[in-house]
Amino acid sequence: MTGGDTSSPPGDRELLDRHVAGDPHAFGEIVRRHRDRLWAVALRVLGDREEAADAVQDALVSAYRAAHTFRGQSAVTTWLHRITVNACLDRARKAASRRTSSIAEPERLEQLLEPHESAAVPAERRDLHRQLIAALSELPPEQRAALVLVDMQGYPVAEAARILGVAVGTVKSRCARGRARLLPLVAHLRSDEPQGDTPPSAGGRNRTQGAPVPPARGKPDTRVVKGGGEHA
Template sequence: MDTEATDADLLARHVEGDPDAFGELVRRHRDRLWAVALRTLGDREEAADAVQDALVSAYRAAHTFRGQSAVTTWLHRITVNACLDRARKAASRKTSPVDDTERLEQLLEPHESASAPAERNDLHRQLLEALGTLPPDQRAALVLVDMQGYPVAEAARMLDVPTGTVKSRCARGRARLLPLLTHLRPESSGDSKEPAPGRNRAQGTSVPPAAGPRNTDPPDTGPSDSAAVKGGGGRA
């Protein structure tokens, strides 16, 4: 496979019948898709299933892509909506924390994170529980902007909502998290300043999903870009 080919080229080749093109596209983007899914859902199994659902949707709907956004934006949008769909369905279930040191502690100032392993594990648990209290839409916005470091405009394209909606969801999410996280800060620290959006871009992921969808049936007549995204999951 030509590693110099653009994402759009690979998607076009896939539509034309190239059996390797979609796998290369997945290889390029799976780590970031996995990171978004894991941080949005907080559960490895759910995240892997959401990414798999999204890849199957993208595989089948590739012929509907019209280039109105970057391929990576299109893939992230499908993945985020697949995550939101699963998050809404699992809203009444409590998920287990995962061992991810890049998690919500990044919403706090670096010096405020506990250093002792036992305290650190407890901090992770409380931070994950706090994130889990947010509505899925607010959680997704915070994950994209504050944790993945995407500009608000790009996050808006991924979520298929106006930039103002992303800003308001982030603001409401931060406001809801603040009282839940304040007790984790050292008593001697009087600084409750929030970090700047985009500062905490995660570097690296663990155990990414397989490099291709489970279902590799050839694509058939499908919906438009926006409709295909809906198929990947719920949307605002």
């Protein structure tokens, strides 16, 4: 083999090690690789674009500062998702304690539609999407997070358990309870759909990641950590 650089790009763990060692660019590459997927999870767990963006920012700042605590017991992406979900759950619990009415207002739910969906899909599908997200917002945060990871993002139950930091059985239980609570809320959607055999899941396996996260207003290491887990 002649000419050219045939070396493969560094893996996430190598980039994290470089960051800990002082490489000023390594963590930015990790963010570039994973931020959109973290954003998709945060958006569906929280149901609010601003809250989701803040949760992702908080999580990335936490990960930036806690990188030296990463011990490699899970993949870097699992570790990042765990920090992000923890940040989301913290915000969801605080919002639930303040909330006096449903967050599922049409204007806010419309923002959850990906730009290409909002512009291109039929109005009926957009309406179903809004109603589905409204129903999902009624679930407790822990059940919502489990359903988002398993049913909407397509994670295997075992991987979702690692992200959430709970047992596999707990994820299965949360999904089962969440689906049971979701069923009466979306039953009317099933009766309206032409395909009557479509399961009433929270979005289906292997769903697309959704809209990219808005550009950050600052670098990950320039904002104060407001929440999110920092444990590997």
